[in-house]
Amino acid sequence: MSAPLYQLKAEFFKTLGHPSRIRVLELLSEREHSVAEMLPEVGIEPAHLSQQLAVLRRANLVTSRKEGSTVYYSLTHxxxxxxxxxxxxxxxxxxxxxxxxxxxxxxxxxxxx
CATH class of the missing domain: 1.20.5 (Single alpha-helices involved in coiled-coils or other helix-helix interfaces)
Incomplete structure (x- = not known):
């Protein structure tokens, strides 16, 4: 049996419940960004930004594409x-x-x- 919609919504909002994740999503609302472009705007260490991006990817809120050695992120919806x-x-x-x-x-x- 699948989880009720209100539980899924709670998980969704829990995913949004971190200031760095909100800032990333705000930036990606404008256009796709590379990690290097986001770092100074989000103001956290590269490892922490990678962790936050991984959370957003697992929640299917962002997607990534690789161009050479650069990874670009964008919103999924x-x-x-x-x-x-x-x-x-x-x-x-x-x-x-x-x-x-x-x-x-x-x-x-x-x-x-």
Missing amino acids: PGIADLLTVARSILTGVLSGQAELLEDLRASVRKGG
């Missing part, structure tokens, strides 16, 4: 880029609401309330 865009939109709304609440609290303190 354009929906991944869409998901990151939606997440950014949600976070923008949440943070905006928190900023408004913080300003209201500051105004209340200034008024002595």
Whole structure:
């Protein structure tokens, strides 16, 4: 018997639950990148980047191709880029609401309330 969809979704989001993996996916949302191009953008050691790319490959979120000695990575599905865009939109709304609440609290303190 296969796992329920909600369990598969949980595993999917667990795979996304690492800042380096999110940064890699953001970069690949723009275009394919080589490991050398991603290293300065992700800001982790080469071995750690390779580990994170392996996790993303096993989850079938990225694919790779070799050209000479250079390995290029790309997203397996354009929906991944869409998901990151939606997440950014949600976070923008949440943070905006928190900023408004913080300003209201500051105004209340200034008024002595």
